[in-house]
Amino acid sequence: MSDLTRLTAAQAADALAAGETTSVALTQAALDRIAAVEGAVHAFLHVDAAGALEQAAASDARRAAGEPLHALDGVPIAVKDVLATDGLPTTCGSKILEGWVPPYDATVVAKLKAAGLPILGKTNMDEFAMGSSTEHSAYGPTYNPWDLTRIPGGSGGGSAAAVAAFEAPLALGTDTGGSIRQPGAVTGTVGVKPTYGGVSRYGLVAMANSLDQVGPVTRTVLDAALLHDLIGGHDPLDSTSIDQPLPDLVAAAREGAAGDLSGLKVGVITELSGDGYQAGVLARFQESVDLLVKAGAEVVEVSCPNFVHALATYYLIMPCEASSNLAKFDAMRYGLRVLPEGIDNPSAEDVMRASRDAGFGDEVKRRIILGTYALSSGYYDAYYGTAQKVRTLITRDFDAAFEQVDVLVSPTAPTTAFELGEKLDDPIAMYLNDLATIPANLAGVPGISLPSGLADEDGLPAGFQILAPALADDRLYRVGAALEAALEAQWGAPLLDKAPSLDGDSA
Template sequence: MSDLTRLSAVEIAGLVASGETSAVEVTQAHLDRIGAVDDRVHAFLHVDTEGALAAARAVDERRAAGAELGPLAGVPVAVKDVLTTKGVPTTVGSKILEGWRPPYDSTIVERLRDAGTVMLGKTNMDEFAMGSSTEYSAYGPSRNPWDLERIPGGSGGGSAAALAAYEAPLSIGSDTGGSIRQPGAVTGTVGAKPTYGGTSRYGLVAFSSSLDTPGPCARTVLDAALLHQVIGGHDPRDSTSIPAPVPDVVAAARLGATGDLTGVKLGVVTEFTGEGAEPGVMAAFRDAAEALAKLGAEIVEVSCPHFKYALPAYYLIAPSECSSNLARFDGVRFGLRVGDDGNRSLEEVMSLTREAGFGPEVKRRIMIGTYALSSGYYDAYYGQAQKVRTLITRDFTSAFEQVDALISPTTPFVAFPIGSRTADPYQMYLADLFTIPANLYGGPAISVPCGLSDGLPVGFQIMAPTLADDRMYRVAAALEGAVGTLTPPTL
């Protein structure tokens, strides 16, 4: 394995800026790594070799001309296949968009290109971001580099697996109920969900519009903060984008790396420390909390009584929104079209297209959502779920009057074997038990590795108030410095 693929994004950017190596050399090293291991990991759905090398050459030409390079110029990045990329396939892990090449870039991808990062390709994911294991991809599951027989999390398992397999130093994910943080936890990488509206959804293929949040994935907290800084900020093309600057997450990560948390008050969520989590996960979490206390943080217990209703509320709100958003995939305007032989009505073509194009989990959620929104049931289901969402928001508001940030395990268990939970959707949904509340609230949350259980990574979650993304980076960087990063087995 090339040493270049083992470096952090900060280290790569420094070498490129100084001329000690070229962006082309860095990119080729990662393309070679993908070629060597991705047949086993299946992190990527599409590798854009030509586009990546062209982008790398452009960075080298700018450096040679004396232009000032950005902090991530020349650094390769993998992009979850939920974000549109001009001329590059965007499938959202679904057969219904197989081969579709968008005519425009999403805002996130646009900002990545402007920053001089090098897009390697598009990563595998659960179809339309609906899943917790990447087993619901229409193109087959990704695998966890820690154990190729286990899941890398979901829905953004490909983005996390690419990091853990050293196929990319940075990646982009999207988080609707934990799809950045949960894969980060089970692969021993860092995954951050920004404040809702803090990163643009323009060009993000919608699953649940009031929850979807693009965000950074990396192997270190500082790398994640740098990527967050690049992709964040107001976008007038997104009506839910917050017209406010990104908090200085990079400075916060650097401050946290000093190891001083004096004056920081952290709340352990009482409802997330009882039954439901594996003993090894809880042991690693408690050890990490003690490490933060040794750095000067004050650790107290905080009750958020309505968090226990987050899972059922989420599985009414998200499917309801997806049933509306996915109505556009009808075989008429773009993507797959089935049965259009001139002898069938438009309704028949639409039905055949959706039957062939959507997988079982997508169909399940569309049906749940359509039922929850139907006449006579709206108030009983979707309306009630939104009321619970308000109560959860109040729990967060009350908690942040007492503490600076909340902490919990990221997931209740470590990576499970591929195929072990697909027969029972409820068991699969439990993977997001601890991550969903932050999505319903809209605040930022990050997962950082905190140790091992049975030889597999455990994630530590830090949740902060809305628009206080910098707080979570400070605590995460301090924890990373105290417990170290994790190194997966060599593939």
């Protein structure tokens, strides 16, 4: 494995600034790594080698000419295939969009290009972001680099696996109910869900508009802060975008890395631990809490009683919004079109029915049916309306908790990565993986997951989740960086250095 692929994004940026490497060299190293391990990992749906190298050469030319540069100019990145990319396919992991090439960029993608980050390609995902394992992709599953028989989380398992396998130093994901944080937990990477409205959703193919959020997938807390700082901020093209500046996320991460959390009050959420949580996950969580105390934080238990209803609430609101959003995939304007068999002169409705049946997978169909039913006449108030009321109660729980503490913490996911196929035929068991991450999406508050260590039972990564009040994203980075520094001092190296070698590794 090339030493260049082992660099964090911040280290790569420093090396570029010092003239110790070039963007072309960094990008080529990433592409070589993809070529070596992609057959085993399947993190990407599309790799744009020529385009990435062209963007890297342009970055090197800007640097040579002495032009003003963004800190991450020249550092390569991968993008989840749910974000529109001008000139590159955007399939959302679905057959219904196979081969679709958008004529425009999502705002976050446009920001990457403007800052000079070469885009390596588009990463695999559960179809239309519906899943917790990346097994629901129409193009085959992604495999966890820690154990190729295990899932990499979902829906953004491709982005997390690409970063964990050293195929990319940075990636973009999206988080609707934990789709950045849960993959981060099970792959030993860092994943952030920003405050809702803090990062533009323009050009994101929506699953659930009131829940979706774009965010960073990285190997360190500082890298996440650097990427979040780049993609965040107000966007007039997104009506939900918050019109105020981001806090200084990078400064918060650098401050936190010094390890002093004196005066900080941390709340351990009573409802997000105990029954259903793997013993090794809880052990690593408690060790991390103890390290926060050693760093000077005060830790107290906080009860959020309505969190026990979050899973049921989410799985009513999300399918309702998803069924409405996916109605536009009707085979009339773009995407897959299938003519029904045995029907002469089929109507538009016949073509729509045949195309949606062939183009959507089982999990997408399940959620469309559930959402359409919950929104139907006579059931709207009983299901969707009631779920929105409970959502308000969950938000009030957060408000009350943040009156007592600065941040809330919990395990990110109840278990480590489970085996491929283990929960594929049990939707309820699959949905339970989002137990700890869903409340943040319902309330719109920001959250981060970082590695807390390896569970004793299986030697696989566990995740530690930190939640902050809306618009206080900088607290995530201060606390996360402090914990990361303490953990790495205890381990003697970053957790990913302990990952088993993949086929093609030379390390």
